Amino acid sequence: MTPLDHKLLRDLWRIKGQALAIGMVIAVGVMMLVMMTGLVSSLGETRAAYYQRYRLADAFVPVKRAPERLASHLAQISGVAAVETRVTGRALIDLPDQSLPVQAQALSLPERRRPALNDIYLTHGRFPALGRTEEIVLLQSFAKAHDLLPGDTLAATMNGSRRQFKIAGLAQSPEFLYVTAPGELVPDDARFGVIWMHRAGLAAAYDLEGAFNEALLGVTRGANVEAVLDRADRLMAPYGGSGGYPLADQFSNRFISEEISGMAAASKGVPPIFLAVAAFLLYIVISRMVQSEREQIGLMKAFGYTDFEVGSHYFKMILAIALGGALAGCLAGIASGRAMIGLYGLYFKFPFLVFRLDPASFVTGVTVSVVSASAGGLWVLRQVFALTPASAMRPPAPPDYSRTQRLGKTLSALLDQPSRMVLRRLTRQPVRMVGAMVGIACGMGLSVAMITIYAGFDRTIDLTFSVVDRSDVSVTFTQPVGEKALFELRRIKGVMQVEPVRQVPVVLRNGLHSYRSAITGLPQKPILNRALDESMAPIQMPKTGVVLSSVLAEILQIKAGEMLTVEVREGRQPELQVPVSAVAQTLLGAPAYMDLTALNQVLREPGRVSxxxxxxxxxxxxxxxxxxxxxxxxAGLSLKEDALEAFVVLMNTGAGAMRYVMGAIAFVITFGIVYNAARIAYAERTRDLASLRVIGFSKGEAAFVLLGELAVVTLISLPVGAMLGYYLSFGIAAGFSTDLYQIPAVFDPVSYGQAMLVVVIAAVISGWLVKRDLDRSDLIDALKTRE
Structure with a gap:
């Protein structure tokens, strides 16, 4: 080893605390990158393999009733590679331990072959035997939630008729990776089931012998799915076709796609924040080290070391810290990725889900961490090249305090000597103090934002289930019915209020922007389920026009007062031009509202409710x-308390669980920044503090000179960090929000108080660690000139 390499090891050991803190920040950034890219790769590739192996359809064409002979016409459409027709219907499952029937979807299976499209993965038992119409295959997640096994019996109501079934097997399906009841957004394994049975039995239950009510299409590679759907819709129109839709709009696939795309975006946006902080800290550490080692640099150059050799010495120190942090981040990313993939295995119903490492993420993580660290260090190395031996070995000019005059005399009268030394340090080197303040403020800002997000999740739950939805039970009918059904509901003993609603499937279009959704028809002054404005006041349904949620208005790029195209996907399927009357602030889903009477009028179906x-x-x-x-x-019942419980579970798993990881990371970064500020100040003033001890200052007074500086910088950084956190919380809230739920950035004084407490605790711990080192320091070694 060369003498410079020996010096490198000594310097690294001397600043081990600072190097460890910076390495932790780098490790966090690399960990997030490795974990997130691994999750994106695992979810994306597992989904693609699952879809391909079990032949998930590329397009879905629902119809009211179409003769089976139309399957051959669908197969003749250019671009169609495979066609599978089936019977689908809603059902209610009766369970002995449940007072409320559970919603289910019934799907047909071919009797003598496996489905050409949307095949199922049998996990337990067997397929129904030929001719046994009472045998079914049940969705595994639902069966597990209710402790059902092959051989058990099950009662279900289909099309108004109650039937007994025997469970032959349990299965999973690529069509139901994200399992929700029709019309609901929140998944709950216990509240929605899927039943597969032979085509003949299901067709008889729904009066569809020799017919089908849904066609599945597989398209050839490179085919235009929209063109295929357009021809299929024209073919199905005379038979009650309600408009086909591509796989991208299938609810389960749409949600997992949003999860993957959101994680991919986060993997590109979040890690650079931590690596930028690390580069900033390295810049501070190395620049101050160069300033404190001016004489050593001059001696090295005087003894013949070139500018490149001296600069390489400090650059090696930067690389050692960056590579150490990157390696630790890679290992932590593997561990955290494997932990998170377990949550996603519960969240999405894959038959298998293994965390797959993305080799590119390791290369990217190490490269980006080194480049970002070098960016901060290379700027400092300019100072090394600029120093000549003569100027480097000459001590810097002492600070001039003569210009303080009256202020200096006033401070001398008001403050004791240690306090004046703290104040002089702050005023003499304002740039360094501002740098330390900005660093601490950034750490606090991240803590504020994450604690605010915690409050935002709670706010979403409270507003959705206490302010927006004030009902106890929601009832769904098999099809739009007359108002007589409402009178029947009101006559039931124990029912206190009944508020009608109508859900109409639509495609909303504004120029090139479109969204498959539903319009919710509400009374003019809804009470039990309301739309709210920005001030959380209820919106009265306008007699004309539509009220869009803020999320939907953003997706469609439309504002109040503009015209919106509404393509209705049921009944006569008219295409409407309606104005956007208002924008509502919703936190669950992306709904659109209309006055119920006005909606029925434009559909020419007065008095209908769903x-x-x-x-x-x-x-x-x-x-x-x-x-x-x-x-x-x-057709179905839903309890609000069950939906609330399921929603809480949803937000505590998957992407929602990431907020806890980022919250812990925010604390680590905050502590690392504060600790670095304290260690840097101690390293710069070791000799000065030892001199104070020699001339008679006590340990407490010497510590006060050092820690008073940290205390003032920390206190100044608190309001700045609060302001940074306020604006940062909006960006992080947007990153956590999806089409399923929106997380508001709520100003919560408690969140700011907690974040300030985190910074203060970090400062107290850092101050205690530095004071311990100060008390243990050897005065003779500290006063010696470093060789």
Missing amino acids: GAYLTIDGARSDGIYQTLQDMPTV
């Missing part, structure tokens, strides 16, 4: 549920 919101007497709930279950027009 569901209702109820408030009930909890003491009579069992009887109410039984009465609703016996009504042939009722």
Whole structure:
């Protein structure tokens, strides 16, 4: 080893605390990059393999009733590679331990072959035997939630008729990676099931013998899916076709696609923040080290070391810290990725999900960490090249305090000697103090933003289930029915309020922007389920026009007062031009609202409703549920308390769980920045503090001179960090928000107080560690001139 390499090891050991803190910040950035890119790769590749192996359809064409002979016409459409027709229908499952029937979807299976499209993965048991119409295959997640096994029996109501079934097997399907009941957004394994059974039995239950009500299409590579759907829709129009849609709009696939794209965007945006902080810290550490080692640099150059050799010495120190942090980040990314993939395995219903490492993420992580660290260090190395031996070995000019005059005399009268030394340090080197203040403020800003996001998640739950939805139970009918059904609901003992609603599937278009959604028809002054404006006041439904959620308005790039094209996907399927009357602030989903009477008028179906919101007497709930279950027009029931519980689980898993990881990271970064500021100040003033001890200052007074500087910088950084956190919280909230739920950036004084407490605790711990080193320091060694 060369003498410079020996010096490098000594210097690294001397600044081990600072190097470790900077390495931790780099490790966090690399960990996030490795973990997120690994999750994106794992989810994306597993999804693609699952879809391909079980032949998930590229397009779905629902229809009211079409003869089976149309399958051959669909197969003749240019670009269609495969066609599978099937029967689908809603069902209600009765469970002995449940007072409320559970919604389910029934799907047909071919009797003598496997499905050409949308095949299922059998996990337990067997497929239904030929001719056994009472045998079914049940969705595994639903069966697991209710402890159902092959051989058990199950009662279900289909098309108003109650039937008994025997479970032959359990299965998973690529069509149901994200499992929700129709019309709902929040998944819950216990509240929605899927039943597969032979085509003949299901067709008989829904009066569809010799017909189908959904066609699945597989398209050839390179085919235009929209063109295929356009021809298929024209073919199905005479039979009640409600408009086909591509796989991209299939709800389960749409949600997992949003999860993957959101994670991919985060992997590109979040790690650079941490690496930029690390570069900033390295710049501070190396620049101050160069300033404190001016004489050593001069001696090295005087003894014949070139500018390049001296500069390489300091650059090696930068590389050692960056590479050490990057290696630790790679290992931490593997561990955290494997932990997170377990949550996603519960979140999405893959038959298998293994964390797959992306080799490119390791290369990218190491490269970016080295480049970012070098960016901060190379700027400092200019000072090394600029120093000549003569100027480097000459001590810097002492600071001039003569210009303080009256201010200096006033301070001398008001402050003791240690306090004046702290103040002089702050005023003599304002650039360094501002740098330390900005660093601490950035750490606090990240803590503020993450704690605010915690409050935002709670705010979403409170507003959605207490302010927006004030019902107890929601009822869904099998099809739009007349107002007579509402009178039947009101006659049930224990039902206190009934508020009608109509859900109409639509495609909303504004120029090149479109979104497949539904328009919700509400009474003019809704009480149980309301739309809210920016001030969280209820919006009265306008007699004309549509009210869009803020998320939907942003997707469609439209504002209040502009015209919106609405393509209705049921009944006569008219195409409407309606004005956007207002924009509502919703936190769950991306809904669109209209006045119920106005909606029925434009559809030419007066007095129609597709569901209702109820408030009930909890003491009579069992009887109410039984009465609703016996009504042939009722397709499903949903309890708000069950939806609330499922929503909490949803936000605590998957991407929602990432907020806890980032919260912990925010604390690590905050502590690292504060600790670095304290260590740098101590390293710069070791000799000065030892001199104070020699001339009679006590340990406490010497520590006060050092830690008073840290205390003032920390206190000044608190309001700056609060302001940074306020603006940063909006960006992080937008990153966590999806089409399913939106997280508001809520100004919560408690969040700011907690973040300030984090900074203060970090400063106290850092100050204690530095004071301990100061008390243990050897005065003779500190006063010696470093060789």
